[in-house]
Amino acid sequence: MQVLVTGGAGYIGSHTLVCLLDQGYEVVVYDNLINASAEALSRVEKLTGKTIDFVQGDVRDTDSLDDLFATRSIDMVIHFAALKAVGESAQCPLEYYQNNVHGSLCLLEAMAKAGVNNFVYSSSATVYGEANPSPYVETMNLGSPSSPYGAGKVMVERILLDKARANPNFRAVSLRYFNPIGAHPSGDIGEDPTGIPNNLLPFITQVAVGKRDKLRVFGGEYPTSDGTCVRDYLHVMDLAEGHVAAIDWLATQPSFRGVEAFNLGTGNGISVLEIIASFEAATTVKIAYQTVEPRAGDLPAFWANAEKASNVLNWQAKRSLAEMMEDAWRWQSKNPNGYS
DSSP, X not given: OEEEEETTTSHHHHHHHHHHHHTTOEEEEEEOOSSOOHHHHHHHHHHHTOOOEEEEXXXXXXXXXXXXXXXXXXXXEEEOOSOOOHHHHHHOHHHHIIIIIIHHHHHHHHHHHHTOOEEEEEEEGGGGTTTSOSSBOTTSOOOOOSSHHHHHHHHHHHHHHHHHHHOTTOEEEEEEEXXXXXXXXXXXXXXXXXXXXXXXXXHHHHHHTTSSSOEEEEOSOSSSSSSSOEEOEEEHHHHHHHHHHHHHHHHTOTTOOXXXXXXXXXXXXXXXXXXXXXXXXXXXXXXXXXXXXXXXXXXXXXXXXOHHIIXXXXXXXOOOHHHHHHHHHHHHHHOTTTTO
16 A cells, blocks of 8 residues: 655654554655655665655645656555644744645645545644643534644644545544654654754753753743643654554545544643653753743643544554653754754
């Protein structure tokens, strides 16, 4: 089976490639390399001993997409390609809607022309918005997220539902994941943000390796146990395995039609200060930090109910918080400058 992975050279995409290749899937990667590196693909090939068919291109380039589908026998699509920073999306909303919503439309149109009807979407817990209480459950209504990033994810999920109503052959899985951290246990691939990290753990590891002076903790007076934001952190390899579980489920459910959403998380909320303490305990490296003003678009706390993924996809997050810290540090200490 041939799987097209858009954004496959990125953080989550590259780890998912390892799992797909290890399970015998043939992959085609389509990535514009704006927030990724071709070196990640080379390292995935070394880790797996498999060859990756890589096409450099943007999901908004309809001619390139049409050519891609015309020259390959794509069976399924995993769609990662998107901009992904909540705070940045509040500053650059049009760019986020252009990349994340319009890009998804272009991809779905190219799939329709080629008669490809199997789709796994990289969604987000942000689709639940501000009104829904934690833990988030898939039966909750889509919310009104406070960030353009989250709003774009809601838009695409609604597009998938409308497409499924219009096309009785369309089959989609929307994976609503929470906060992936960590790296492949080899330390050869990991999270390599461009510029100042928008996510917590890569900022911590860059402070630990001496690349940055101190961590900025956004807000210290949230209504949580220690005043800092609480999130559901899961190991990126658990998340990657969730995508393979979704592909396997689609492949073994030939009668399924429509869209199914699944939360991918641990079900446990962990605060920013708890993450710092866990990293220090796992690595013995002290992290200097400073509390600054809250970041636009951030909610105080949310975490997953992941029972549906366990019951239907036979997927659960297995790796511990200590493993997340150790693997992230192994990646950063082996690669202080990332892939460059």
